[in-house]
Amino acid sequence: MFFKKLVKCPNKMLPSISSYSFLYTLFAWLLGFCYGFVLLSSAAGHNAGVRLFDVGSAVSYKLHSTLLFDENEESTKDVGFYIDADVVIEAVWENDEQRLLKIELKSPRLHIKSRKAPTPDGFIPHWSKLEELTNKPFLMVWKNGKIEKILLAKTEEVSMVNLKKGFASLLQIQLSEGTVDETDASGKCTATYTSQSSTKIVKTKSNCTSDDFYRVNNPHEFLRVNRNSFITVEYEADSSKTYLNSIVARENHVMYLPIKEDIACRVKSEQILSYVSSEKIRILEASTVEEAIESISKTEGLIFTQETLLTERESLDEETHSFTKQVDSLRGYLDAKDLGSLKPAKAFIKLVTTARRASKDDISKALSSKKNKGILLQLYDILGYAQTKDSHEAVMKSIHLDNENQIEVSERYLWATSFSSQPNPDIAENLLKQYKKLTNIPPKIQETLVLTLGSMAYKLGKLPDKKLHVKIIRDIEETILNNLDYAKGENKFVFFRALKNLHSPSTITVLLNYVTNGTQKEGVLAWKAIKAFGPDLWDERIQSAAVKAFFQLDRKYDSSSRTLAADILIESQPNDRLLEDILNFLIGTDPAYEVKQYANRKIGMLADEDNTIRARVQKIIRKNPKLNNYHGLAPRGLSLALTRRFMSNPYSNGSLVTVQEMKSGIAKRGTVDVVLDKHGFSKELFSVSILYIFIFIWIETIALAQQVRIPLITFLRFVLTRKAVEVAETSVSRRLYTQFPTGHRKLPFQPVSCYNSLDRSMPKYTSADRHYRYQMIFHLDSLK
Known part of the structure; x- marks a missing residue:
């Protein structure tokens, strides 16, 4: 300085x-x-x-x-x-x-x-x-x-x-x-x-x-x-x-x-x-x-x-540290056991900054040092975020994407590259070139590579100078679409996921074609990609296709396609006519009870968050006697959609949005979305797909953690450990009957029903709710 x-x-x-x-x-x-x-x-x-x-x-x-x-x-x-x-x-x-x-x-x-x-x-x-x-x-x-x-x-x-x-x-x-x-x-x-x-x-x-x-x-x-x-x-x-x-x-x-x-x-x-x-x-x-x-x-x-x-740029010689020396001084902060804490986070910031100024030879020296063998994966994380020409060339000198012995380090670098908010278009172009050129890339790396390219192209399109990156974005999109068209069977699935990462409006036509004419699995993946685009891109074509899929107007659809279509319709602020059609569907003759239950819970979740939607739903229910009774709105399945707050401050809110789709008593699809909200604008931070047993634990642990003031990080660590499975496998129902012999009216967390507070004439609890809760509640002793 x-x-x-x-x-x-x-x-x-x-x-x-x-x-x-x-x-x-x-x-x-x-x-x-x-x-x-x-x-x-x-x-x-x-x-x-x-x-x-x-x-x-x-x-x-x-x-x-x-x-x-x-x-x-x-x-x-x-x-x-x-x-x-x-x-x-x-x-x-x-x-x-x-x-x-x-x-x-x-x-x-x-x-x-x-x-x-x-x-x-x-x-x-x-x-x-x-x-x-x-x-x-x-x-x-x-x-x-x-x-x-x-x-x-x-x-x-x-x-x-x-x-x-x-x-x-x-x-x-x-x-x-x-x-x-x-x-x-x-x-x-x-x-x-x-x-x-x-x-x-x-x-x-x-x-x-x-x-x-x-x-x-x-x-x-x-x-x-x-x-x-x-x-x-x-x-x-x-x-x-x-x-x-x-x-x-x-x-x-x-x-x-x-x-x-x-x-x-x-x-x-x-x-x-x-x-x-x-x-x-x-x-x-x-x-x-x-x-x-x-x-x-x-x-x-x-x-x-x-x-x-x-002004002119100054040469700040004293501030330009060697990447190798910086790694040596911070090696103790990069242990894998400490990841996710403040100490390595500070080290990452320093090393990313240094890596962006470092030369290719300097970075190569750090990657080849035997002292850094134990933190090599963390170094690839850092270099994936740095994304300079020298850092990428040093990494490509150290690893080869077609080497089966380097799958772990290759995937680690590609993951970090896909997460960076400032993707380098030259690196995206180089990775695309390798994807096209190398014929013997292991399937795992090939999958990660194409997903990374989709993510990088999307973020390049969000930068202020996006007009400069039109060519590489178009090349990546064409590569994904061409491979999707060429692939057969399950080999197509990865390209649907890449399109989900890409978020390109020009791919909507292709995705809707798979919704209509593809296999059931292809249709589900296409809907997932479309849903990821967000409400801003859900135009009339998508709305029309969602109506056809949800109500099965042109053919039979997989239940997951129908629930995803329901998500799009309900989250798009439907007009009164469409909202009434969805509510009337709940009392229709369609035998897909889990789809009905999912739509029921989804509307209830949004009604709890938005007073305007709540008033509209109440108005529709009260004017229809067939809807406004226990028979019409009683839960008939185990599918659910609910939200729980994990963060609230004057500036923004954070919610865990849990979605569970059931079929024949078995979980078919389950996700937990971490959603941030500020002044009515919502943005999904990330989404986690979870196993059936974890869905139960996740939902109830949030509520119970709130009751006993357990920190969220403690809750998250618990859910992701073996202990969660061990708790779930115990005789939960027997212990609950001992503690709460009169039923779950005394439970710290009341059952979630989308219409509990909409009309006083409706019952608050049902036998189905009670049975469901006994299966999901677990004892808090294991959290100590």
Whole structure:
């Protein structure tokens, strides 16, 4: 880091220089040191009669720039520093509205935040090499508030160059009200100017972007990091409107997780340029601006180079750690037994960042080291997320997808690659090429590879620059569709799953064809792929096909196809007519009781969550005597659909949505979806298919864990251990009869019935419910 070289800090004053390196980086962003969102804003303005930077005048200012960083809570203490300096702006030449400004940044000084500071603001002076850097005057061609050129001394370091670009950006001023596009050290921004008085104007900056600014855009709405920024700059001229009396730039940036907004950090900055004095100076005699620049160059003995206001990337040698050395230092944090805890998570973040900067040889050295044999799978996880050209080439040098002895490591790398939110299109292209070229890939790797390609293509299509990836996305889609058409029998199944990962609207026609004309299993897989697309893509074609499948209007369908079609119809906010048809289906003559029961539970689950749907369902039931009675709505099967909250906060909710489809008393399909919800918008985080015995345990354990306040992680660990099976195999019913001899009215968890609270005339409990509950409840002693 730049400041890491500049600052010599005693341990008594700061924990370590590296602990403040992040703050120095942010301040570098602020003044144009490097790339980031916290940059000095440009501002100024003008009303009629304002004439800034009159030729032959020199104005002295005091610059005070502060950066503070803290959590998004008022109770937390911030950390940070500020730099002050003296600035002299000389207008040495003029031609019409074009002026040549000579600017000197004198005596920059660093102050750091310290508990030992005697002043209320908590800052004390601190020595740094900032005072020793080569610091020469620089030139700026200024016309009507726009900076046409900036010229800096050739011998200056990049850090000082960026510092001066950041300051120069302050002087880019629109001399009238309105909205304009500006390019400065912040990048390309939209600047809006508003007049406050005859001498004061306020500039607001927004939508700042830069090609050199690295920003991660996670396509997942809940897992991305959002940023709220507020940038204003107040410019005030003196009463004569001939010079800037002050510039005050304030920025406030808050980064937060949408799923839990109190997990956030805040960066605040303030830059104040205050007038000190002014004097008259000699005007250069030159016919053109080029001659004026040449004259200053000879007088000062400097060679100037023309630059733009955009900052330059710095070489941060001290921050570029070797991947091999980083792995050595963090090896103890990567044990398989610790995965899923905080310790390896922190190590993963550091190693992914390092891997993205590392060379191919450096990564290859780490993969081939015997010391890393025990953590090799974790290294492939990390490299799968890193997804750089060098990291991928190093992995492909280490493993071969057609090697049966490397199935585990190959699958581990492909899994990690598919999970990354920032897929590399070049890696996707290389994997697709290998999929087509290699003829002897083991079936397991081949399956994982095609699923990975589908996932990568979907995420590439969600990125802001998705138009650049159209070709590779199309190639992957064509490959999957061609293989689906070519494959026979069960070999087709993996390509249906790949289409589910792909989420491509252009594949809907193909999937609907398999729904209508394919085998029962192909139809079920096609419906699963369509359901994964989400309500936004469930158009009229899908709605029509779902109606035909659920009600079997054109042919007989597999029960799983019918329940999946029911999911689509019910989750698509059906109109009153369709909702009434589905409810009337419950009292129809169709012998598929489990399909009826599933639809019953699904509607009940949504009615519990949405008062509007509840009111609509109640209205339909009450106006139909055949529906509004025990015979019409009594449970006739064991299929179910229910939801249980595992997380609730002011910003979002998390639910476990459990679906169980039964047939002839045996579980046919069972899933648990982890769903996040924020302001009415829901997003599935992941889905788990579970065995029949685990469905029972999962449902009741959630409820019982809530009653006895068992942490969710304890519950999850329990469900996924052998002990769950052991508990399920005990004489559960006998123990329950002993504890609850009067039935389950005293159970801590009441039976779930979709219409229990819809109409008081309906019975709350049924014999079927009671029998079902006795089969599912287990004793909590095993959770201790």
